[in-house]
Amino acid sequence: MDFDKISSIATALGVIVATWQIRESRKLAQATFEDAFNQQYRDLIYAIPVDALLGIELSESESKKIRELIFNYLDLCNEQISHRHYKRIGKKRWKVWADGIQENIHKPIFQDVWVEVKLSASDTFSFLERFEKEGFKSDPKGW
Template sequence: MDLENIASIATAIGVGVATWQIWESRKLAQATFEDSFNQQYRDLIYAIPVDVLLGKDLPELEKLKAREIVFNYLDLCNEQIAHRNTKRISERLWKNWASGIEENINRALFSEVWSEVKESAPGTFSFLEKLEKEGFKSDPKVWTNV
């Protein structure tokens, strides 16, 4: 084998290794990006009183505080959906999020705040509104307009 062939093989191996490193870096960046949303979700959900998650009534002052957190949760959902629409969220994670969004939005206080937002400020969370209209089953990745 001559020096030219060895150099060609070495170059091909180098290109292969570089491609693999880029692929791995993209996967890591994707995981980090998605994990940041998971952390935001956990921070919000942990701040919501357990009674809200169990569908129980709260004293008025606690309910007012919880409403703020629920509104922020709706905003986070809208952002998650928007990122799925631009293909920045993986399909595997999206399926988990979509079912969680549907489950939470059907809880009493979440539903109350969500109805109020849609009535008083329609279009504020346009991605979430579209997902709801689609029965929480459609994949925003294929939406062409919101």
């Protein structure tokens, strides 16, 4: 083999390896980005009383204590939906999050705060509102 052929093969292999490295770097960055949302979720959920997570009605004083946590959870959900809309969240992760959002938002204390937020006439949670209106089944990526 002559030097030109070897050089061409080496260049082609270099391009292939570089392409693979870029793809792997993107996957890692995507996973890190999504994991940050998972950590935010865990931080919020760990602070919410178990009875609220089990859907058990809370006393008025208990409900008042966790309203801010629920509001922050709804804000996180809205942000997750937004990022899926803008194609920053992968399909597998989105499916897990979508199921969790639907499950949690129907729990009594979550529902109470969510109704209150919607009645505030603020469009701050427009992504979450649309997701709810579409029965928690649509993929925001296609909106």
